[in-house]
């Protein structure tokens with residue numbers, strides 16, 4: 001395996017109006033109240049692949065040139081005219097697919113591995129990275145659409161997804177009028193947001209931006225915890 005070589009970000013990329021407009025369109029659909037770039041991932045009301053305007057395809061030549069004369073960023077096969085390859089998203093943008101088995105471990109990605117089994121997709125994907133240069137990668141068609149697809153396995157639990165589920169519990173706890181339930185939700189959030197916690201920064205940004213909490217911030221929750229009010 002060789003290290004993946006991404007081409008340098010082109011001049012003007014940061015301020016590219018088409019890219020920013022496309023990112024804003026997605027952001028407006030997913031989380032209309034968030035600034036751009038978003039402070040944190042938010043639950044998608046409805047966002048699919050079709051909602052993402054393609055502004056990465058125009059950079060394909062640069063990616064081909066950077067990666068060993070058109071080698072796939074995953075399997076290193078040299079991409080050919082009959083299988084032209086794509087600039088794809090390393091972290092999937094609209095949804096995440098998780099395999100529920102180990103697959104067949106075939107040596108070469110010749111065609112779709114139809115034996116694999118998948119869980120229902122997790123939504124949203126890493127939509128806030130859809131227009132980031134560092135999340136783009138040149139891949140052969142087999143890897144892009146048949147093998148890697150929308151998978152992005154992680155060793156730890158998906159922090160964002162589990163926090164989103166916890167956040168979604170809070171309005172229910174308020175509606176039920178259950179102080180104990182509210183405290184248990186806030187305690188879980190406090191644990192995730194503690195400075196020493198893994199992914200604490202990401203968790204704090206996510207909590208701070210969550211409309212479910214009605215203005216309650218990570219700092220508020222940590223203060224309540226420090227004062228013993230969540231015990």
Ligand SMILES: [Zn+2]
Pocket residue numbers: 072073074075076077109139140141142143144
């Ligand atoms: Zn490949």
